[in-house]
Amino acid sequence: MGNLFNLILFEPFFNAVIFIYRYIGDLGVAIIILTIIIRAILYLPSRSSIKSQKSLQDIQPKLQELQKRYKGNKEELGRQMIKLYKENKVNPLSSCLPLLIQLPILIALYKAFIAVANTDPSTHILVADQIKHLWGSLEITYTTTPVNPDFLGFLDLSTKKNIILAILAAGFQFWQSKMLMAKKPVVKDKAARDEGMASAMSKQMTYIFPLITGWIAYQFPAGLALYWIVTTLLMIAQQYYLFRKPKPKPEEVKSI
Amino acid sequence: MTFLTTHLRVMILKMIKFYQKTLSFDHGFPSSLFPYGYCRFRPTCSEYAYQAVKKHGILKGGLLAFWRVLRCNPFNKGGYDPVK
Numbered sequence: 268m269g270n271l272f273n274l275i276l277f278e279p280f281f282n283a284v285i286f287i288y289r290y291i292g293d294l295g296v297a298i299i300i301l302t303i304i305i306r307a308i309l310y311l312p313s314r315s316s317i318k319s320q321k322s323l324q325d326i327q328p329k330l331q332e333l334q335k336r337y338k339g340n341k342e343e344l345g346r347q348m349i350k351l352y353k354e355n356k357v358n359p360l361s362s363c364l365p366l367l368i369q370l371p372i373l374i375a376l377y378k379a380f381i382a383v384a385n386t387d388p389s390t391h392i393l394v395a396d397q398i399k400h401l402w403g404s405l406e407i408t409y410t411t412t413p414v415n416p417d418f419l420g421f422l423d424l425s426t427k428k429n430i431i432l433a434i435l436a437a438g439f440q441f442w443q444s445k446m447l448m449a450k451k452p453v454v455k456d457k458a459a460r461d462e463g464m465a466s467a468m469s470k471q472m473t474y475i476f477p478l479i480t481g482w483i484a485y486q487f488p489a490g491l492a493l494y495w496i497v498t499t500l501l502m503i504a505q506q507y508y509l510f511r512k513p514k515p516k517p518e519e520v521k522s523i
Numbered sequence: 524m525t526f527l528t529t530h531l532r533v534m535i536l537k538m539i540k541f542y543q544k545t546l547s548f549d550h551g552f553p554s555s556l557f558p559y560g561y562c563r564f565r566p567t568c569s570e571y572a573y574q575a576v577k578k579h580g581i582l583k584g585g586l587l588a589f590w591r592v593l594r595c596n597p598f599n600k601g602g603y604d605p606v607k
Contacts, residue, residue, distance in 0.1 A: 360563040363595035366548070472552055 276375035277382075278400050284383045285405050288414065295418025298380060298490055302497040305376070310505070312365075317509050322357045377491060384425040384488035386414055391425075416490075424490040432492035437481030439499040444473050446506055532581055539573045563601025568592050574606040 280301070288297040329351060337344035352358065382397045391413035393401075398410055416425035422432075484492035543550035547569055548561035562568050572588035579587060587606065595601070 360601060361548075361561050362563045362597055362599070362601070363561075363568040363592050365596065366561075367592060475552065 272371065272375070273400060276371055277378050278402070280376050280379035281382055281397070281400055282402050282405060284379055285401060285409060285414075288383075289405070289408070292415075293418065294383065294414060294416055294424055294490065295422065295493055298383075298424070298493050299497050302494050303501065306498060306501045306505075313502075313505065314509065317506060319358055321510065322355065326351060326355050326357060376494075377487075380491045380494045381488055383414070384416060384490035386416055386425050388425075391416060418489075418493065422489065424493060425488050427488055428485055429489040429492060430485065432489050432496065433481045433485035436484040436492045436495045436499070437477040439496055439503065440480040441473065441477040443499050443503050443506070444476055446503065446510075528581065532576060535576055535581060535585075536573060539569055539576070543569050543573075562595060563599065564591070564595055564604045565602070566605060568595050571604070571606060578606055 284294075284297050284301055287300050288294055291297050291300070330348065333344060333347050333351065337347060382400070383393075385394050385397060386392060387394060392411070393409050393414055398406060401409060416423050418424050422429075480495065484495055545551045546553065547567075548554055549567045550569065554561070560567075564571065566574065568588070568591055571591050572584070575587040575591075576584035578584065591604070
């Protein structure tokens with residue numbers, strides 16, 4: 268099981284970083300390039316999920332009206348909500364399977380960024396355990412060639428407990444979730460106790476998520492923190508771009 | 524033997540509950556990111572797994588839950604789908 272995971276998930280990522288590094292010569296830049304490639308691949312699926320969140324906000328007033336009208340009748344409310352979603356071509360629900368598939372991919376990616384930063388402190392040659400995961404000429408080259416772990420010549424990506432990168436990672440994460448929170452529909456205090464609790468939890472999440480990010484970034488080699496910072500920045504840019512687009516004109520909404 | 528399987532079943536049920544309280548996009552902290560819920564079924568996949576294991580045991584319940592997760596994909600309409 269572990270071997271299969273290494274073969275199909277971990278090794279492709281690991282070899283990709285080293286491969287890019289061989290041509291670029293800067294480990295930090297190699298990590299950034301691979302991160303950009305991965306975000307580009309994920310752009311379409313994540314765009315559709317951000318878009319559906321946005322269109323949910325757009326029909327929010329109608330939804331609240333329905334909730335008011337069918338207050339005592341949960342079943343009818345559910346039916347009307349599904350009708351509203353269908354009319355506006357909104358799918359409010361995701362599904363479990365894609366999420367479960369994503370998880371091992373993410374773990375493999377983290378493993379690759381940690382592995383690439385895991386070098387012998389004195390010689391800067393990759394640890395033997397990691398070299399055996401390299402393919403073909405990469406394995407031959409990096410059995411003897413050291414990997415320079417410096418980013419831009421001064422930031423050692425192989426060291427742990429880099430407080431500056433950890434704070435940056437946490438900060439950007441905070442910015443990113445804050446952005447999502449601000450875009451979320453405001454829950455009125457009239458609403459059910461359930462929703463009140465959800466909104467209290469969402470407030471906590473805005474702070475807890477970045478703290479966890481910062482702590483993990485601090486515990487692992489700085490290369491992982493760099494990946495985190497870059498991927499969060501790209502997500503922020505994507506959200507900014509998608510949310511900024513003009514809303515559909517009111518006439519269009521009426522005609523449906 | 525029965526003692527052991529009962530014990531195991533309780534442990535698995537507790538693990539599902541733990542998952543729901545922590546990582547779950549429908550029940551845990553991250554649920555706030557998805558105000559309209561995440562899973563396309565009701566009960567959600569994890570709740571379904573909990574009920575299935577409780578009702579049918581680890582083997583049959585586990586298989587039912589596995590089959591449910593496979594069905595929970597973008598090509599399925601979802602909806603109300605309780606443990607039978």
